[in-house]
Amino acid sequence: MSANLDQLRQEHLEHVIGPELKTLLERVVRATARAYPPAEYAQAASWDSEALADALQDWAEARLLRRGDLSKLLAGAPSVQGLRRGLTRSFEQFLTNRRRRTSATNLYQRTTKMLRTDDAFAKVGQAARSHEQLWTLTELKNTFDGPTTLAVPALVAVAFELDDDQLEVVRYGPQSLKSSPILREPKLREFLVHLLSRAGGALDQTTIADVMRRRFSLYEIEVGELDDDVAAGETELRPVERDDIVKSVLMRLGRERLEELRRFHADEGEPTQLPDAVSSTIALVAEYADSPEAAEEIYDRLVESLF
Amino acid sequence: MKTHCPLPIDWLDFVETGQPDSLAAHLDDCASCRAYVDALRTQARGDSLGDWLGGVALEDAVVWRTRPATSFAFGSLAMNASDYDGEDASYHDVWRLPFVVLDDGREIRGRRWYKVAPVDTDTENASSTDLLLQPEESDLGVPMRVVFSLQTSLAEEQLSDELGRLTAAGEKTLRQALAGELDEMRYGLPLTGPEDDRLVVDRELAEVARVLRSPFFALEPEPAVDYTPSVAASQESHGQEKARIFSLNLDWLHVRKGQLALAAAQSETAPSTLRVWLNEEDVAIEGQLRYELRPRDVLLFFIDRLEGDASSMQLVVHTKSGQVKPSPWFKPQAGEEFPVAPVFLPDVDQVEVQVR
Numbered sequence: 001m002s003a004n005l006d007q008l009r010q011e012h013l014e015h016v017i018g019p020e021l022k023t024l025l026e027r028v029v030r031a032t033a034r035a036y037p038p039a040e041y042a043q044a045a046s047w048d049s050e051a052l053a054d055a056l057q058d059w060a061e062a063r064l065l066r067r068g069d070l071s072k073l074l075a076g077a078p079s080v081q082g083l084r085r086g087l088t089r090s091f092e093q094f095l096t097n098r099r100r101r102t103s104a105t106n107l108y109q110r111t112t113k114m115l116r117t118d119d120a121f122a123k124v125g126q127a128a129r130s131h132e133q134l135w136t137l138t139e140l141k142n143t144f145d146g147p148t149t150l151a152v153p154a155l156v157a158v159a160f161e162l163d164d165d166q167l168e169v170v171r172y173g174p175q176s177l178k179s180s181p182i183l184r185e186p187k188l189r190e191f192l193v194h195l196l197s198r199a200g201g202a203l204d205q206t207t208i209a210d211v212m213r214r215r216f217s218l219y220e221i222e223v224g225e226l227d228d229d230v231a232a233g234e235t236e237l238r239p240v241e242r243d244d245i246v247k248s249v250l251m252r253l254g255r256e257r258l259e260e261l262r263r264f265h266a267d268e269g270e271p272t273q274l275p276d277a278v279s280s281t282i283a284l285v286a287e288y289a290d291s292p293e294a295a296e297e298i299y300d301r302l303v304e305s306l307f
Numbered sequence: 308m309k310t311h312c313p314l315p316i317d318w319l320d321f322v323e324t325g326q327p328d329s330l331a332a333h334l335d336d337c338a339s340c341r342a343y344v345d346a347l348r349t350q351a352r353g354d355s356l357g358d359w360l361g362g363v364a365l366e367d368a369v370v371w372r373t374r375p376a377t378s379f380a381f382g383s384l385a386m387n388a389s390d391y392d393g394e395d396a397s398y399h400d401v402w403r404l405p406f407v408v409l410d411d412g413r414e415i416r417g418r419r420w421y422k423v424a425p426v427d428t429d430t431e432n433a434s435s436t437d438l439l440l441q442p443e444e445s446d447l448g449v450p451m452r453v454v455f456s457l458q459t460s461l462a463e464e465q466l467s468d469e470l471g472r473l474t475a476a477g478e479k480t481l482r483q484a485l486a487g488e489l490d491e492m493r494y495g496l497p498l499t500g501p502e503d504d505r506l507v508v509d510r511e512l513a514e515v516a517r518v519l520r521s522p523f524f525a526l527e528p529e530p531a532v533d534y535t536p537s538v539a540a541s542q543e544s545h546g547q548e549k550a551r552i553f554s555l556n557l558d559w560l561h562v563r564k565g566q567l568a569l570a571a572a573q574s575e576t577a578p579s580t581l582r583v584w585l586n587e588e589d590v591a592i593e594g595q596l597r598y599e600l601r602p603r604d605v606l607l608f609f610i611d612r613l614e615g616d617a618s619s620m621q622l623v624v625h626t627k628s629g630q631v632k633p634s635p636w637f638k639p640q641a642g643e644e645f646p647v648a649p650v651f652l653p654d655v656d657q658v659e660v661q662v663r
Contacts, residue, residue, distance in 0.1 A: 031315035034346040053359040068369030078400040255337040
C-alpha cells in the first residue's frame with residue numbers, strides 16, 4: 001500500500017471505502033486477529049478466510065461506518081502509521097467487546113428463563129413481543145395490573161438496596177474467570193424478587209435489563225435481539241485449547257512485559273512487590289480459564305516458555 | 308497492552324515482503340513478536356477475504372466533513388490542530404481529537420480561549436463522569452460521550468476545523484449537564500476498579516489532552532493556594548511536606564439534586580454523588596464524592612481515575628457552622644473509596660482537596 005494520508009482521506013470522502021482503504025482494513029484484520037483465540041472471538045475453529053471476513057464486515061459496519069469511526073481516525077491521525085495504530089486498537093476493542101456481549105447476554109437470557117419458569121413470577125397482560133412483556137411477583141399479581149410509575153434511576157436505587165456482598169456478585173475483572181456468572185442462580189432469583197417487590201408496579205424485560213446493566217455494570221445489548229426461544233439455551237463460549245491460550249497471551253503481552261515477567265520468575269529472592277506484568281498476565285489468563293486450576297496451568301506453561 | 312513492539316500489520320508487511328530490515332533485529336529478543344510472526348507465516352498465507360465489502364451498506368456510512376473555522380461558540384464541535392507554535396509552548400503531529408466547546412470563549416491577555424471537552428464515539432467506554440449524547444443531539448447523528456474529566460481550555464489557534472455542532476436539544480442537554488441537572492442515566496457506568504479496561508482507553512485520550520493544555524497552563528500561574536488556619540495547623544501537626552490545596556470549583560462540582568431527593572425518599576442506602584474533577588499540570592484526579600445517608604451519614608470519596616504524581620491526598624470538609632473536618636491522609640488509588648468525614652449533608656459548605 002503506497003497511499004499517503006491525504007490520499008486516503010480523499011478516497012474516504014469520495015468512496016467511503018475505496019480500494020486503498022479496503023486493502024488497509026483487510027490487512028489490519030488479518031494481522032491482528034491472530035492474537036485472539038478464534039473459538040472465543042470468532043465462534044469458529046480457526047481464523048479462516050470466512051471468519052476473518054465476518055469479523056471485518058461486522059467491525060466495518062458497527063464501528064467504522066455506522067458511528068463514523070473511520071472518519072474520526074482518518075481526520076485525527078497524524079500519519080499513516082498513526083492511522084494503522086488507531087485502526088488496530090479499534091479492531092482489538094471490537095473483538096473484546098463482542099466477546100463481552102456474550103457474557104451479558106447470558107445473564108439476560110437466564111433472567112428471561114427464570115421469569116418464565118419460576119412460579120414466583122407472573123405475567124401481567126400479554127405483550128406481542130417478549131421484551132415488552134410485563135412481569136411482577138405472583139403474590140402481587142392482583143395488586144398490580146400495569147407498569148410501574150417509577151423511572152429507571154429510582155429502580156436502580158432499589159436495585160442497589162441489595163449490595164454486592166449480599167448478592168455475592170462476581171464482577172468482570174482480573175480475578176474473575178471466564179466461567180464467572182456475575183450472579184449465581186439463587187442470588188439472581190433473590191435480586192429479581194427484591195426488584196419486583198419494590199417496583200410499585202410491573203416491569204418489562206427491557207426495563208429489567210436496563211436496571212441490571214446499571215446495577216452490575218454490564219455491557220449494553222439490545223434486549224429485542226434476544227432469541228424468544230430461551231429453551232435454546234445460553235450462548236456458550238467455546239472451549240479453547242490451552243496451547244492456543246498460552247500463545248495468545250504471549251502475543252498480547254509484548255516485549256517489555258514478557259521481559260519483566262521473565263525477570264520476576266528468574267529471581268529466586270523473596271519478591272517485595274508484584275510487578276505489573278504478573279497482574280496483566282493473570283488478567284489475560286483469567287479471561288480464558290474455566291477454573292483456578294486451569295488458570296494456574298496456563299500461567300505455568302507461559303512462564304516455562306520464557307526460559 | 309503492547310507498548311514498544313511493532314504493530315501486527317507491520318509484521319504482516321514484514322512476513323510478506325521482508326521489509327523493513329529494522330524489524331528483524333526486534334524479533335531476536337522479542338518472544339511476543341516471534342509468536343506473531345510464526346502465526347502469520349503459518350496461517351495468513353492463504354487468506355482470501357472475498358467480496359466482504361459488497362455486503363456493506365456504504366450509503367449509510369457516517370462521513371465527517373470538516374471545514375476550516377476561525378471562531379467557535381457554545382455547542383460547536385471542533386477538532387484541535389495537530390501543530391501549535393507559540394511563545395508559551397509548542398507541539399507537532401499530535402492526534403486531532405474532536406471537542407465540544409463549553410462556552411463562547413473569553414479573552415485572556417489578548418487571546419481568545421475556549422473551555423472544551425473531548426467527545427468520542429465509543430460510548431461503551433463511558434464512565435460515570437462521561438455525558439452520553441444521543442444521535443439527535445448533534446448534527447453528526449451518532450451517539451457520543453463527552454469526556455468531562457479531560458476538559459480544558461484551548462486557545463482559538465489550537466482549534467482548526469469545525470466538525471459540526473450540537474442541535475438545540477443537544478445544547479440544552481449540555482447546559483443541564485454543566486448545571487448538574489441531569490440524572491445518572493445520562494452518564495456512563497461507574498468504573499469497577501483499577502483494572503477497568505476503560506481506564507486504558509482513556510489514557511490515550513489523556514495523553515493528547517495533556518499536550519494540548521500546555522499553552523493554557525503556561526499562560527496561567529498555579530491556582531491560588533487558599534489556606535485556612537485550621538488546615539495549616541493540621542499540616543504542621545503532622546510534620547509533613549507542604550501540600551497543594553485545591554478548593555473545589557463549584558462550576559466543576561455537579562450536584563445531582565434529583566438523586567439526593569430520590570435517595571432520601573426511596574432508599575436508606577443509595578448514595579448521593581457529587582462529581583469531582585481535578586486537572587492540574589502533573590496530576591489529574593477524577594472521582595465522586597458520595598454521601599451515604601444511613602446508617603453512617605458519612606461523606607465518601609471514590610476515585611475513578613488517577614494520573615500523574617499524587618503520593619498522598621486529603622479532603623477537608625468545611626461546615627456552615629465553621630467546623631473543619633479533615634479526612635486522614637491517604638494514598639489515592641483508582642477504584643478505591645475513602646471515607647472523608649461524618650457530616651450531615653446540608654451542613655456542608657465547602658470541600659477542599661489537598662494533594663502532595
